[in-house]
Amino acid sequence: MSAAEKMSRRDEMETLLPFYLNGSLEGAELEAVEEWLATDPAALAALGEAEAEFSGTAAANEAIRPPADALSRFAKALDAEAGPARAPAGQSWLAKVFGRVTAMPAGVAWAAAAALLALVLVQSFEQPGGEGNDFEVAGAQDDLAKLPFALVKFKPDARMADIAAFLGQNGLKIAGGPTADGVFHLTIPASTAADYDRIVGLVAAQPFADAVIQGRKPADGG
Amino acid sequence: MNAATETDRALVDRVAKGDRAAVRLLFMRHHARIYRFVARQTGSEMMADDIANEVFLELWKQAPSFEGRSEVSTWLLGIARFKALSMLRKKKEDWIDDDDAAQVPDGADTPEVVTMKEDKAAALRRFVDALPEEHRTVIDLAYYHGQSVTEIGEVLEIPVATVKTRMFYARKKLGEALKAAGYDRGWP
Numbered sequence: 523m524s525a526a527e528k529m530s531r532r533d534e535m536e537t538l539l540p541f542y543l544n545g546s547l548e549g550a551e552l553e554a555v556e557e558w559l560a561t562d563p564a565a566l567a568a569l570g571e572a573e574a575e576f577s578g579t580a581a582a583n584e585a586i587r588p589p590a591d592a593l594s595r596f597a598k599a600l601d602a603e604a605g606p607a608r609a610p611a612g613q614s615w616l617a618k619v620f621g622r623v624t625a626m627p628a629g630v631a632w633a634a635a636a637a638l639l640a641l642v643l644v645q646s647f648e649q650p651g652g653e654g655n656d657f658e659v660a661g662a663q664d665d666l667a668k669l670p671f672a673l674v675k676f677k678p679d680a681r682m683a684d685i686a687a688f689l690g691q692n693g694l695k696i697a698g699g700p701t702a703d704g705v706f707h708l709t710i711p712a713s714t715a716a717d718y719d720r721i722v723g724l725v726a727a728q729p730f731a732d733a734v735i736q737g738r739k740p741a742d743g744g
Numbered sequence: 745m746n747a748a749t750e751t752d753r754a755l756v757d758r759v760a761k762g763d764r765a766a767v768r769l770l771f772m773r774h775h776a777r778i779y780r781f782v783a784r785q786t787g788s789e790m791m792a793d794d795i796a797n798e799v800f801l802e803l804w805k806q807a808p809s810f811e812g813r814s815e816v817s818t819w820l821l822g823i824a825r826f827k828a829l830s831m832l833r834k835k836k837e838d839w840i841d842d843d844d845a846a847q848v849p850d851g852a853d854t855p856e857v858v859t860m861k862e863d864k865a866a867a868l869r870r871f872v873d874a875l876p877e878e879h880r881t882v883i884d885l886a887y888y889h890g891q892s893v894t895e896i897g898e899v900l901e902i903p904v905a906t907v908k909t910r911m912f913y914a915r916k917k918l919g920e921a922l923k924a925a926g927y928d929r930g931w932p
Binding site: 532533536537538539540541543544545546547564567568571572574575576577578579580581582583584586588589592593595596597599600601603 | 764767768771772775776777779780783784789792793796797800801804805864865868869872873883884886887888890891892893895908911912915916918919929930931932
């Protein structure tokens, strides 16, 4: 090997040493460096020099101290932000997602379905215009504080398609949930207490309903 | 899986679903390195503070589009690099305030003068700081951020061969500076 060739190889190895040290080298380049370290007396000294650079660079970086209050300031800025950008909501999107979920076996974990409902809920709040979906979730335009509601827990083996169809057919909206226990806040489109009792009874009678707890009734109280 | 063992990608998945706690965890894991990276890029800790915050707000917004083709740390460094360059372009005439200027190597002293009373480690650290930005960045990304050749190429948007060329010249300059200061290490 000529002096020029030897220097060229040395240059190549010196270029790769930082990546050997940070553990990112692989394949033929890793083998080449290891072979060089094992056979060239100058290689170990070169490795020591690279290690010194490694330490010096780390020290130079660590000497820069981020502000101690960075996290608290970031948390405030984060709170002022809306949710992550997402694909436009719409019937086709929801239909596609429901298509996937409803294609699952009947015994699919309810947690997955609950998570989907929660996602749909958030989606609708952030991107109003979900009308035309299989069912609606209560949006910002609804005064949730005044609407009649019930708390509903669905059975673990309930099918999303059944629930979606029922909610859509009866004008029911999910206004919140699921809680850690899987309970949803369901708005009830009733103007009288009698209507409320009828609709809540209907919900409770569904095979997918595990438990229904009455919440706020219409103001007539009757 | 607890927060300490949850992977960065799993956390980004949670962020994509609107989990603000997950983005705070990622902030705690990566903020210091992103801050330092930008500070080294711009020479301004004030800009680093602003940009590092923006990087994580960008993470919050862009998490749903993260495809996982690179490591989260590489992705964040790429965002930081882009934002730093954008801000430098906007403020290229008047972005260094008096306080920050003191932190930027001015290159006024020769290596010999500066290192007369320094040991080799201190000299090396100073020489790393005094490297041209494009060389110092690959040194920082490899040695401090643990990035591979390919990842550095992604962060800086340059070909792999260019990464190697910059690394070669960065190390060559360090060797020459050390040699001039009386520390001959046998290469180059």
